[in-house]
Amino acid sequence: MGAHLIDSRIFGHQWTTPESRALFDEPARVARWLEIVITLAEAQAECGVIPAESALAIGQLRGAVLPIEEIARRTRETSHSTLGMIQVLRERLAGAAAEHVYYGTTVQDVTDTAQALEIRATCSLLWRDWRQIESDMLALALQHRATPMPGRTHGQPGAPIAFGFKVATWADELGRHLQRLRQGGERWMVGQLGGAVGTLAFFGERALPLRSAFCRRLGLRAPAVSWLSSRDCLAEFAHVVAMAVSSLARLANEVYALQRREIGELAEKTRSSTVGSITMPHKRNPEVSEQIVVLARLVRSHAAVLTDTMVQEHERDARGWKAEWVVLPELCHMALAATTMARELMAGLEVRTDAMRRNLDDNASSEHLLSVMALRLGKHRAQAVLNDAYRRARDEQLPLEQVLQGVASAQELAELPVIDLGASAAMVDAVVAATQRRRDAEPAEWA
Template identity: 65%
Template structure:
């Protein structure tokens, strides 16, 4: 029986993806640990620590179907995190090779390195989705660069912008998320090989050559020093993921708000089979958008827990890395669920320029910023602001026109010209975001690694 929503047959698609479940399935995790054990053995043979025949026998276990129940039983019996796995592997090997499996290392050498390989897989998928999301947003920014809509501040009508401007702010933020992923890659994808307390004392003078060979075999970076208690790499990855999903949630939250019936400026794509409400048949709920915002909250929470792992004691402290075993997979499920949903959201986003224009016209105050500019040249900025604030209040309270209230301070034709919804530099800024991102993307790969 599935005890977590991530694995739920009913709800799992909202909290994880097939890819995330594939990465963190127990069978996959054990296979990944085995890959690390094999890389260690081969590296040890490379530098002459164990016989090549032992390394070959251990490497021959790659892809083998392991008895997970036997691994679990050994773990429960010994109360050791990896001894159950070691015992199963030993039983599968010739006697001489069995002595060389997991030779001279400790739990964290295997589990930390395997966790880095998980980050590599998650990061690759997040990069893929962000790359696609940015492309869609750049297309929206270009397509709607001059499409006027109401800008809103403090939840209230403000001055005109364009929808392309709004989409460009989303694209610009996603571009910085891609930049953070690119900058963090070499810091995060670093193997661990430290032995009991980090100094690799078991291997004597062969310690550092072994570490180099081990990292090479895994295709991971080599640290300058062991990081058994130094957890900033994983904590930083989690914080970046929180920022990444925060960017997605800002998009989703805006769609959620603009999709309200009284605004109806955008709508998320909704299949005909979707049921908004079983009691109110007219409803078309922005459920994908609200789920992305929900996932972002959980990612931020998980990132906060992983920040707690930064402070550990002495040379090893299981309270840090055992916390990561629980929280990092959960965070990754939520991140990948959110990125997949956001990709679909922006790809199929329905935009209603006519409704945007109607909402803009309906305010009757959309030209106030430009009007303030014109009046400031005549009266001074602060005097003009006070004059117009009083005039708008009077017009709204009395039902009179603004020109009547201003009584000759501005002509009706002049105000009508201002009412053509000057969107300032919105289109130019959207164009600049598109141009910069296009140049950057031309020099980047669609693959993170």
């Protein structure tokens, strides 16, 4: 217990959530496999493949708590991924029902279908939390649609922006990920019933009706063709999640940078019990932001592995799909952890407007002055003149006002200082309006 950080009772809260643990822990996995086996039997009875009595007996196992240690022992003995569970199930069934459990199917039918159900549950949680984060972003963007702060390029202060403009870029980006998550469902929510090599030859003419009934009962779409070695949909899901979590990491990285004491424009909310350092009592570390960035890096690496599993051999290749058993749950754990942290970060974000204003120095008016002088000198000539003036003030440590008096007219200088936020507010309003239209047209729950 605790061999993996996800399972650690000390550090697990940084790598997973209670909801993702409940979704992916071993009892939940076995229960999911059992539900798939039962649903298959019920679909087989519906299509006349097995007797209704057998399906009824198998169905009575629904909700049973199976002995995981016994399943594990038999799995090691047989060296087969699901035979240990099947043996345990058969011992709980009498007569023909014991022969009809797991009838005509194979490991990948169960595990691939289980992965589709896991993705569905994960998407539901992500959808809920991403929409809440987006909602908080929209409110913050509107609140600060005209709050000035330094815009920065190359890590250096540039022209002014509204803080709401920065937040609107976060919301707009996250909104596109929500669209991708919704659009991907049609491709990802697909069941698997292919049998030995995907042809379903075991079931004869009942094969395709059986697959349709099986998927329908699980709330999944029936595929046009078995996807035993076609793994593109898993890779697509992974990359959509990786992109979204990376967008959350962009937000977190911004908080990390702007919380620096010498900048001090944003800060994470902390509890009174939080300790930044046991040797430097003054420290207040952006630990949540740091962890989101770490988790996003790992999610991206896991998405790359799931892309690699697309290269498979022939009609079944365990070298590919067994790697998914490790990588897909870890990706979901970490994506859900990062999302939960980002939700808390946004809900408690401290915005220090006084520091934002303080950090707007005399240089903040340079773009506005350039636009004014360009009317007289032409844009490129004005840029060269001002570039030289600001360089002289910096290198020779001269008062900026004194240097500018030598290159700009009195009328041009009369407009300074000015905080020109450009179209920041208008773009905030556009993002909020477009996002609200989209949200009004989409379901509150992922489907």
